Amino acid sequence: MPKYSTYQEVKSQLIDGTCTTVDVVQNYLDRIEASKELNIYVEVWAEEALAIAKSQDERRQNGEELGRLAGLVVSIKDVICYQDHKVTAGSKILDGFTSLFSATAVQRLLAEDAIIIGRTNCDEFAMGSTNETSYYGPTRNAADPERIPGGSSGAAAVAVQADTCLVALGSDTGGSVRQPAALCGVIGLKPTYGRISRHGLLAYGSSFDQIGVLSNSVADAALLLEIMAGADDFDSTASTEAVPAYSTLKNDGKPSKVAYIRPALEHPGLDEEVRANAQSFLDSLKAAGHEVEAVEFDLLDYIISAYYVLTTAEASSNLSRYDGIRYGHRSDESENLLETYQKSRTEGFGTEVKRRIMLGTFVLSAGYYDAYYARAQKVRRLLVEQLNGIFVDYDFICLPATPTPAWPLGESLDDPVAMYLSDIYTVAANMAGIPAISLPSGTHGSTGLPLGMQLMAPAFGEADLLSFATTIQ
Numbered sequence: 001m002p003k004y005s006t007y008q009e010v011k012s013q014l015i016d017g018t019c020t021t022v023d024v025v026q027n028y029l030d031r032i033e034a035s036k037e038l039n040i041y042v043e044v045w046a047e048e049a050l051a052i053a054k055s056q057d058e059r060r061q062n063g064e065e066l067g068r069l070a071g072l073v074v075s076i077k078d079v080i081c082y083q084d085h086k087v088t089a090g091s092k093i094l095d096g097f098t099s100l101f102s103a104t105a106v107q108r109l110l111a112e113d114a115i116i117i118g119r120t121n122c123d124e125f126a127m128g129s130t131n132e133t134s135y136y137g138p139t140r141n142a143a144d145p146e147r148i149p150g151g152s153s154g155a156a157a158v159a160v161q162a163d164t165c166l167v168a169l170g171s172d173t174g175g176s177v178r179q180p181a182a183l184c185g186v187i188g189l190k191p192t193y194g195r196i197s198r199h200g201l202l203a204y205g206s207s208f209d210q211i212g213v214l215s216n217s218v219a220d221a222a223l224l225l226e227i228m229a230g231a232d233d234f235d236s237t238a239s240t241e242a243v244p245a246y247s248t249l250k251n252d253g254k255p256s257k258v259a260y261i262r263p264a265l266e267h268p269g270l271d272e273e274v275r276a277n278a279q280s281f282l283d284s285l286k287a288a289g290h291e292v293e294a295v296e297f298d299l300l301d302y303i304i305s306a307y308y309v310l311t312t313a314e315a316s317s318n319l320s321r322y323d324g325i326r327y328g329h330r331s332d333e334s335e336n337l338l339e340t341y342q343k344s345r346t347e348g349f350g351t352e353v354k355r356r357i358m359l360g361t362f363v364l365s366a367g368y369y370d371a372y373y374a375r376a377q378k379v380r381r382l383l384v385e386q387l388n389g390i391f392v393d394y395d396f397i398c399l400p401a402t403p404t405p406a407w408p409l410g411e412s413l414d415d416p417v418a419m420y421l422s423d424i425y426t427v428a429a430n431m432a433g434i435p436a437i438s439l440p441s442g443t444h445g446s447t448g449l450p451l452g453m454q455l456m457a458p459a460f461g462e463a464d465l466l467s468f469a470t471t472i473q
Contacts (some may be wrong), residue, residue, distance in 0.1 A: 001028040003143065003163050006217040010166065014060070014071045017155075021053035021060075021071045021115075028073050028117055028165055035162045038140045040155045042078050044118035049073070052115050067113030068227065073110060075165040077156050078119045079126055080211065081200035082106050089202045090124045090134035093348030094328045102198020105169065105211050105228040112227055116283055120159050123152035124350045125319065126171055126204045129422045130180060130412060133352040138409055141184060141197060143449055147406040150180030151167050153214065157184040160214050167224060168214040174307055175206050175401075175426025178438035182401035185440045187473075189213045189221040189466075192459050193433030194239040196225070197232035205311035206237075208430045218473050221437070222246040222466045226360035244463045249466040254469025255289045258282075258455075259394040262294040264425060271404045273445050278400045281441045281453045285398075288471075295390055299383055300424070306379035307427040308420055309363050313397040315353075316360030322348065357418065374386050384432045389459070396468060397456040399425045401438040405449040425454060435462045437469050 001023065004010050029046050031275055033282035056070050076082060079089045081099040088094040101355045106116070123133040131154025132138040139155040141147040142162040149158045153170030157180035160168050172179045172190040181188025190212045198209055211228065213221045226246040232238040260282055265275060286292045324330040324344025331343035351359070363372035390397055403424060412419040429436035441453040 004166055007037055007069070007166060007220050007223065010071050021056045022050060024071055025049050025073060025115060025117070025268055028163075031162065032118070032164045034228060035142065035164060038142055038158055038162060039137055039144065040120055040139055040158050040162065040164060041118045042088070042090070042121050042136055043381065045085070045116065049115050049117045054434065056113060067111065068223075069109060070113035071372040072114045072167065073117050073165045074114050075118055075120050075156060075159045075168045076106065076116055076202060077153050077168070077170045079171055079202040079276070080119075080169055081202070081310050082116060082119070083280045085119070087202065088121065088135070089126070090122045090352070091348065091350065092135045092329055093322045093345070095135070097327050099200075101177060101200065103211075104197035104232045106200065113343040116472055117165055120168060122155075123154070124353050125175055125202065125315070126152040126173055127315070127352050127356050128152050129175070129419045131180070131434055132409065132413060133350055140409070141406050141449075143185065144406070144447075145186075146408055147449065148183070148409055150183035150402070150406065152176040152403050153212070156214050157181050157186055157188065158449050160186045160216060166215070167220050169436075170212050171201055171204075172212040172430065173208045173311060174430050175423045177214060178401050178426050178436060178452070178454055179360060179423065181438040182212055182440075182454070183406040185450030185452070187215050187218060187221055187346035187440070188438040188452075189215075189225065190429060190436050191225060191229065191462055192239070192435045193430075194237050195435070195460065195462065196228045197230075197235040197238040199232055199234035199238075205212070205314040205319060206441050207314060210430070218437075218466055222249070225462060227464075238291045239460070241460055246372070246463060246466055248465050249463050251471045255291060255293045256395045256468055257293075258285055258396050258398050259293055259390050259391065260296040260398045261297045261300065263297055263300045264399050267300065267403070269403050269421060269424070269426070270400065271444075273403070274404060274451060277442050277444070277451050278453060282398065285472075293394075295394070299379065299386060303383060303427055303431060304420060304424055307423070307431060308359070309376035310380065312356045312360030313364050313373055314360070316357045316364065318347075319353070324348070352416070380431050383428060387428065387432050387434065391458045395457070395464065399454045399456070401425060401452040402456040405444040405447050405451060429456050432457050435465055437465055439469060439472060
């Protein structure tokens with residue numbers, strides 16, 4: 001079967017009888033089997049997916065009306081709950097845990113007849129930028145299996161890159177959808193905070209986390225956003241703003257005003273070929289008639305520090321629920337309650353998760369709260385003010401999605417600071433809660449690896465962002 005680039009291609013073939021839903025699902029299952037060495041999936045629900053596909057074919061033959069996503073094969077990151085299916089967040093602490101309910105985003109996809117084919121690997125509790133901290137081992141980049149795919153939704157990106165599903169759901173706390181999308185050459189969309197309900201998303205940083213979409217086309221990302229977005233009684237942070245018909249929006253053809261952050265393109269940590277790629281991308285926007293201008297931004301060197309203070313603080317609180325008592329891993333070596341807590345968490349959590357829990361507990365502790373956590377919140381407020389100030393005069397902000405191409409496996413495991421700095425261009429959107437999308441922008445000349453550019457828009461500006469991204473793609 002051909003490699004599908006958009007859901008519309010699948011839908012057209014299903015309607016005209018060129019293929020069946022069973023054919024589509026079996027094709028992706030074959031691709032999963034052929035790419036097992038990449039370690040993309042933690043679990044594949046082959047029999048279930050085929051049974052649903054068969055049912056959809058029968059319903060179509062009987063003239064029944066199917067949902068808007070009938071025949072769309074989706075994977076979900078191993079931090080998103082699916083009722084009666086396992087979810088472990090890539091961690092030993094949740095080994096064997098079965099979800100009692102489905103995430104709201106998953107429910108809304110299933111209601112439109114999407115077919116979920118499996119759960120994808122990820123950094124443990126979404127804490128990582130390389131997909132190497134998983135209990136299940138690292139996922140490999142399909143462009144070069146000796147390279148990382150990015151993280152924490154690295155396997156979700158590779159799932160689309162290796163053609164094992166048409167669309168993947170990931171989560172984005174500080175770039176975890178956009179960074180791997182860029183490193184794998186696919187599209188990664190992070191919506192506005194609260195645009196998609198977080199109900200059923202295992203928490204890392206509750207004021208940062210957002211479910212996102214990885215795909216081959218902007219149109220598919222827009223369609224899934226339209227279906228998943230909206231108010232939710234189970235999540236008080238989910239926005240009640242009306243959901244536009246993202247999938248039918250068209251660009252009006254008018255030139256846009258695009259700002260690029262000068263210090264970002266002049267940053268010493270930016271790879272020279274990535275810099276050249278970014279400049280070429282900006283030049284192409286100018287050639288298309290858009291107004292592209294540099295703006296100053298004096299917080300670039302502070303946002304990574306502030307981000308990791310705030311997210312680790314939230315993580316230390318969120319992960320306190322994993323205690324070895326109610327569910328998940330419980331140590332066999334403990335003899336009392338305190339030892340149960342200590343040994344279960346010691347055995348269940350990996351090194352990176354322990355590091356972030358300890359850092360978060362430290363910055364929240366008496367005597368250090370004001371020095372670290374309170375100051376980081378002030379940086380966050382200043383960041384929001386500066387970005388909103390830019391959006392007064394510009395429609396979008398453009399940045400490289402990553403400072404380098406994908407690096408070799410294992411290179412950053414002994415240097416966590418290097419891994420943290422790889423998020424330097426993506427965390428701003430999460431700190432401010434604004435939408436952002438990573439688009440493929442070519443390849444790195446000396447390595448041939450994929451690169452991506454990122455566009456950010458004002459809060460709830462997904463309609464304009466997606467319309468503009470469509471013209472670029």
